[in-house]
Amino acid sequence: MRTYRGLMRYLEGAVPYILMAIVSAPFLTMYIGFFLRAFGEGAVLGILPRKWGFSNFQFLWKPIAWGLGQTTMWTALGNTILFAVTSGIVVTVICMLAGYALSRVEFRGRNFYLVLQLVLHAVPGQILLIAVFFLLLYVGLLHRIPGVALARASLEIPLGIWMAKGFFDGIPWDVERSAMVDGCTRFQVWYKIFLPLVKPGIAAVFIWGFLFAWHDFIYVYTLLPGTIKVMSTLIQSLLATEVIDYGYLAALSLIYAVPPLALFVFLQRALLKVPVFGGKGIG
Amino acid sequence: MGPSIGLIFFFYFIPVILTFLIAFTNMGRTLRWEFIGLQNFARLFGIGARDPLVPKVLLNTLLYTAGALPVTIIGGLLVSILSMRMHPKAGLFFRTLFFVPRALPPVVWGFLWAWSFEGTRYGLFNAIRTALGLPIIHWFIRHPMLIVILANGFLGVSLAMLVFSSAIATIPKDYTRAAEIDGATEWQVVRYVIIPLLKWPILTMTAWHLMSFLNSYVYIMLITGGGPYYATEVWSLYAYHAAFNSYRYGYGASLISLLVIVNVVLLFVVVRAFGMRRMLTKGKIEL
DSSP states (O other), rough: OOHHHHHHHHHHHHHHHHHHHHHHHHHHHHHHHHHHHEOOOOEETTTTEEEEEEEGGGGGGGGEETTTTEOOOHHHHHHHHHHHHHHEEEEEHHHHHHHHHHHHHHTHHHHHHHHHHHHHHHHHHHHHHHHHHHHHHHHHHHHHHHHHHHHHHHHHHHHHHHHHHHHHHOOHHHHHHHHHHHOOHHHHHHHIIHHTTTTTHHHHHHHHHHHHHHHOOOHHHHSSTTSSSSSHHHHHHHTSSSSSHHHHHHHHHHHHHHHHHHHHHHHHHHHHSSSOGGGGGOO | HHHHHHHHHHIIIIHHHHHHHHHHHHOOTTOOOOOOOTHHHHTTTTSOOOOTTTTHHHHHHHHHHHHHHHHHHHHHHHHHHHTTSSOOHHHHHHHHHHHHHHHEEEEHHHHHHHTTSSSTTTTTHHHHHTTOOOOOOOHHHHHHHHHHHHHHHHHHHHHHHHHHHHHHHTTHHHHHHHHHTTTTTTHIIIIIHHHHTTTTHHHHHHHHHHHHHHHHOHHHHTTOOOSSTTTTHHHOOOOIIIIIOOOOHHHHHHHHHHHHHHHHHHHHHHHHHOOOHHHHHOOOOOO
16 A cells, blocks of 8 residues: 555656656757757768768868858858847947936936836837838948947847846945945946946846847848858858758757857856846846 | 937837838839838738738738747746756756757757758658658648747747746745645646736736737748748738848838737737836846
């Protein structure tokens, strides 16, 4: 009797694992298949490679043929980094300034502005592409990485401001008061007192802007000419060709996807260090 | 503050207004344009020269949203509840696993699906089928919409399960303990204790993803490109194709204008239902 009950309890404890295994099996298969494909060589038996090796990673030292022209992985990677860093810096500077103002300065329309940021985020930038296209065209920033990065950065600013505000909210008022009593101006307080205190916050906001620009496909694809390739458009254009070498593409995708995954881990740590969103945060 | 308003003004407000303006023009490949009044909209609503694709695209959009939303919410609930009932380490492992879609670049996630369901023996699932001696299936011809729904639904799951998990973590142990002592089964605890307590997170996530799915097209574009034969062409993707593939910017903008109006109405309803205060105090971040 006792063993029977113990067995039942044991089985009951296993139920979540069994269900979860069923739900996640296709995804695990996809991820594992992805890795096997990237590192596998030659003919493939089912999904198991015959031989292991790095021949799929030949783009690291060879140019990539695409259409009639060719490019290299490094050019695309350089463009991606340029695009993402520009976007990250824009997001950081603006969010840190605006976040501070919203957290500390009382002014008319402050609440309205805060809600507006959220509302704006709900109308996704991707559907406004047509108008952004013409806007950049008229300003003369179309087909240039900094211009497109600016447009991309503006999409992440609304939530970035909320993040930054959360960081600044976590700093006690006393710190600021004593600095002001000692004769600091508002800007000096921001620059000398607050920025050093929210360093993890700055990192988080920067990574925020950086990550989304790094991930971006649709803005780059639409607003940059086909001759300027970043990683995402490079992979997409290789995927759109007639003959697809999946191993090669898997390897290229892996190189492209690893930095953001690593940054996500870092972002999560940084978010945990600063009291954000009063415990409701999901970073 | 100043620059942020400037930039947001520049890339949000002007685009919205510009979208509406372009919607009334016949802007085409040459970028020359003149106002043509309501012609674009007349075409859309099938007055005069009508666009035969609009009903199909509309149906696709509704089907896609109606499919992806339950996947997200039910999937999110399932993953979060199951993972919270596991050993903490195992739970963390599975949550990480389901978070990966959101941490992957869209192109890579798209590639993963396009490759897994590729209709030749080079696709992942067909390769497995071949190895097992089963015939290959042309996934994208047989079930294009299902693939698109699942691919996007599980992106939603990444966010929803995070929100639900953190909400479950805040439920006091006493509640579930008390129910267990009263003789409730595991399922009853979930159904009558946990899910009612998750009402707000579920509602927020539903509203959030409803809007997100209505507007999303990037992943569909990457996975199927709207095909085969417009089977997965949703409203926003159709607008994109109209503007940037067939260079009918005016027509694309009129499609988008309608979508923006739908968004604003929905947003109004959501804000009304949830209240301004709630939105202010419970800012959610999207990862």
